[in-house]
Each structure stands twice: as C-alpha cells, then as structure tokens.
Amino acid sequence: MHFAQFFEATYSKAMAYLVASTRLPPHAAEEVAADTYLALYHRWREAGAPAKPIAYLYTALRHAAMKRHAHQQRERPTSLADFPDIYDARQRHQLDQVETSQALLEMLSRLPARQRQLMSLRYLMDLPTDRIAELTGLTRSAVRAHLSNARHTLQQIWHEREAETG
Missing domain, CATH: 1.10.10.10 (Winged helix-like DNA-binding domain superfamily/Winged helix DNA-binding domain)
Known part of the structure; x- marks a missing residue:
C-alpha cells in the first residue's frame, strides 16, 4: 500500500480518535495529526511501511498527543458562555x-x-x-x-x- 492510500484510508478516523480519546481541541488534534503523519511519511519513505501500520500510527498519535498535553500552557474557555456573541436565538x-x-x-x-x-x-x-x-x-x-x-x-x-x- 502506498502512503497516500494509507493516509486517505486512516485520516478521518485518526482525527476522531485524537479528539475523543486525548481531549485535544480539534485545531490541536489537526496539528498533532499533521506532525504525526509527516513523521510517519518520512519513516515510510526511508525504512518502508511498518509491519502493522495502523497500530504504529495510533501509537505515534497517542505519544504525540501526550507530548502536546505536556507542553500546552494556554488556558481554554470553560463554557460556551465565554462566547456570548454566538449565543443567538436563531442558533439555539x-x-x-x-x-x-x-x-x-x-x-x-x-x-x-x-x-x-x-x-x-x-x-x-x-x-x-x-x-x-x-x-x-x-x-x-x-x-x-x-x-x-x-x-x-x-x-x-x-x-x-x-x-x-x-
């Protein structure tokens, strides 16, 4: 399997996994996924596909997310009330x-x-x-x-x- 096929077959589920299991916000999950896929691409090109590419991917995603959590210092909003401009009756x-x-x-x-x-x-x-x-x-x-x-x-x-x- 070529890396491009692997990427297309796994990306959406990898994103769902990152958002749900690591508690990363979607934009941070996208960054972690991009970095992880880039590293996997280089590994794939230099050493060939891993024996179990999906297991390898999820292990790498989990490690990258843990690293991101360890270095994340910004404060996130705690509720939707922090965004009063989006609270509109039409959007209830x-x-x-x-x-x-x-x-x-x-x-x-x-x-x-x-x-x-x-x-x-x-x-x-x-x-x-x-x-x-x-x-x-x-x-x-x-x-x-x-x-x-x-x-x-x-x-x-x-x-x-x-x-x-x-």
Missing part, C-alpha cells in the same frame, strides 16, 4: 447540539484512559472487538469487559448529571 438548536457534544466529551474524559481509548476505537472508529484486541494487545474478553464497564460508568455519570440539572 445548534448550540444545544454543541452543548450535548461537550457534555459527552466531558463524560468520556471522566473515564479511565484505557476505557476512553477502547470506547473511541469501538464507537468512533467503529472497529470490531477482535481488531481492538489486536491493536491494544488485550484479549477479546478484556476488551469486552472494559467496554462494558465504560458503558456502565457513562450511564452512572449521565444519571448524576441529570440529577444535578434537575
């Missing part, structure tokens, strides 16, 4: 969708890293349990158990959130 529906997405991302961020990673691979990247087990080095039963625990935890978080908001 879109805003509700964004708030729901933010709530879901916040809920996912409360999961342990392993569960967050597996939820991203399963539900954002739509990978089957067998493939997730192969990529992560876990057994299929361990993947299923982690996913079950994550779904249970998310359900508890959702109920707590509903109780708080009334």
